[in-house]
Amino acid sequence: MSYQQLPPPTGLPYLGPPPRQPSKYIHDPLAVALGNASLLGLGYFLIRRWLFGALGLIGTAVLVVLLCSQREPGYEFALIAWGLLQVVHGWFLASRQPLRAANLTKRLVALGVTLLVFAGVAFERYDAHRIDQEAVASRDAGSCDGVRDARAKYNLGHRIGDAPRTTRVETDVAACDRIDVASDRLRTAKASADVAGMQGGFNVLASVLAQPNQEHTVKTALDEFLNGLPVKDPCQTLAISDWLRARTKANNILDQANAAVPRIEPNALLGCGDAQAAAKDWPNARNIYAQLVTRYPHSKQADRARAGMKKADHEILQAKIRAELARVRGLVASGKYCETPAKFSLAPRLRPGVNRAVFTGADDYVSKLPSQWKGTTADNAALVICAGEDSQGPAVRTCQYEGIKGYVGVRSVTFHKIAVPVNVYELRTGRLIKKTTVQISGSACPATISFTTYYGVGSPDPDMDVTPTTATIQEAFRPLVVR
CATH class of the missing domain: 3.30.160 (Double Stranded RNA Binding Domain)
Structure with a gap:
């Protein structure tokens, strides 16, 4: 509303312009501060400061995007600082003129919106904490599937409410991914007794174990490997047990693999020795039987191994004799014995009388x-x-x-x-x-x-x-x- 100054009445003294009437747009600072505390620029919009309101909303949106993508605690502090800045600035703008009467409606609206925002953030923070506890429980139970299921429950609201917390489970998921790689390597290597593959799998498990709180998930993978022993082929089992026996201990749960050797090795030695005997590979069979007798002399398998050694010794001797005989016969038949003399261990000893x-x-x-x-x-x-x-x-x-x-x-x-x-x-x-x-x-x-003569001579x-x-x-x- 505006006023136009009128000329003074003739003959009366001039008293000056009439007093300015107070504007109806004088604002309530508390309502503005409460509105801006919502980080939505609501206080600015209540006093029709559209530019400041838009800037406040855009600034909040940018910080939320950075918080959700980077998930660093610094962005949470930045949001708090941004909100405090808007509260102080809004209060300053609204309090430049004295307030004649509080606007209860605006205060209630501003308070309601702010409380709603805070309640939403608080709920998401609580729910993020609950999901995190589920992930921790699954990790401690050695269940990577449970960890991944917990990670899948996180949504945008959780990242806005407690972005840094959502990153912790990502570490556990990454560890589980590496454990799965190690398990696949061990599973494949175990099937073919690939020592290099098993060493690679254990190296990956050791690197995961070096991270905090991963003992149970690593143990699950280790138990899967050990529970699959022995494999069907005893000679492959023996190759695995030989590697486990030679493995250097690291004073962690992976050393449980070394402790599995006495459980699987006796039967593996006996079975592999029998397999070599069945294939007529008597030297290898005897060597394997001898390892069993040396390492487990009092085991029930040792008696069978001793019998196997006797048979192997007999067969080795017979093979040696057959080879000697074949060599001697060949040299004699070809007339080359005198050039390359050879022995025949079962030939008769020299004795008094006739020696053929x-x-x-x-x-x-x-x-x-x-x-x-x-x-x-x-x-x-x-x-x-x-x-x-x-x-x-x-x-x-x-x-x-x-x-x-x-x-x-x-x-x-x-x-x-x-x-x-x-x-x-x-x-x-x-x-x-x-x-x-x-x-x-x-x-x-x-x-x-x-x-004889030639021509009479x-x-x-x-x-x-x-x-x-x-x-x-x-x-x-x-x-x-x-x-």
């Missing part, structure tokens, strides 16, 4: 030897006698021969023993026990001798061998086979 021998070389003479001196095969002989090319030995007698049938002249012919070099090997050990030359005697100076060889008999051949070879 396998002969190689000098077939013309060997054929005259008694059959009881000869081993038919390498496994029923005590000796291997290798004979070389025969040559002329010591001279026995020189005789004079006169030519006949037109040949004129006398020739001297010296008769020599037959020298046969021999190497004698003990077949049981493959060692050379005698290297000598057999001297075969025989008849010398026969009544006539024959020789020629003469007898001045050195000739004696003519051996079966008896002289046997006599020469007798010292080799008869002790």
Whole structure:
């Protein structure tokens, strides 16, 4: 409302302009302060300060967005400070002119809205705390599913009411995600006894265990791994138990894995030893049986392992003998035994009397030897006698021969023993026990001798061998086979 000044009446004194009437827009500071305390700019809107109201609402919205996205306690303090700033500023704006009468309606509206906002925030903070307690209880029970279910209950209201609290469960969920990765690794590695995979899974569990309050969730994953032992294949179980046995203890709950070894290892050792025996892998079978007897000498499985060791020893010896026999037979058959002597552990020992021998070389003479001196095969002989090319030995007698049938002249012919070099090997050990030359005697100076001429020209060889008999051949070879 405005007034126009009128000229004073004629003849009357001038008294000045009439007094200004108070504006009806003088505001209640308390109502404004209560309205701005809602962080919605309500106090500004009550006094029609639209710009300040919009700025207050926008500022609150920006801080709420930052709080929900960053979830840092600093943004909560920023919101409180922003609200206090609006309360002080609104009070200042409303109190620049004196208030004649309080506006109860505005105060009630402002108070109601502010209380409603505070009640909503308080409820969301309480509910966020309740959900957090559910997550903690699930974590302490080792249930990652429960932790994730609790995290799923958080909504925008909880993030506005207590954003920092909602981040704590995220840490637990992240830990559960890593535990799931470790569990998958352990599950896969356990199925194939992949030691490297198991080590990787335990490394992940150890890193999660280093975080606060994760003992129960890690133990759940560890129990799942241990409860799956033993696996179906005993040899794979043995590989796992060997790794667990060698694992370095860390003085935490993961050391429970080491404690599982005595529970699974005896049966694994016995089963794997039996599996190797069934596959005729006797050396490995014996080694595994021996580990069982050494580590668990008083276990019920140890008696079966001792019997398995005896059988394995027998089979190993038999395999060794078969291999030796096959090697000796091959060398004798190929005529290479003398170049590469080999032993046959079950060959008869040397004894007084006749010791059978396998002969190689000098077939013309060997054929005259008694059959009881000869081993038919390498496994029923005590000796291997290798004979070389025969040559002329010591001279026995020189005789004079006169030519006949037109040949004129006398020739001297010296008769020599037959020298046969021999190497004698003990077949049981493959060692050379005698290297000598057999001297075969025989008849010398026969009544006539024959020789070859070429076109009527020629003469007898001045050195000739004696003519051996079966008896002289046997006599020469007798010292080799008869002790």
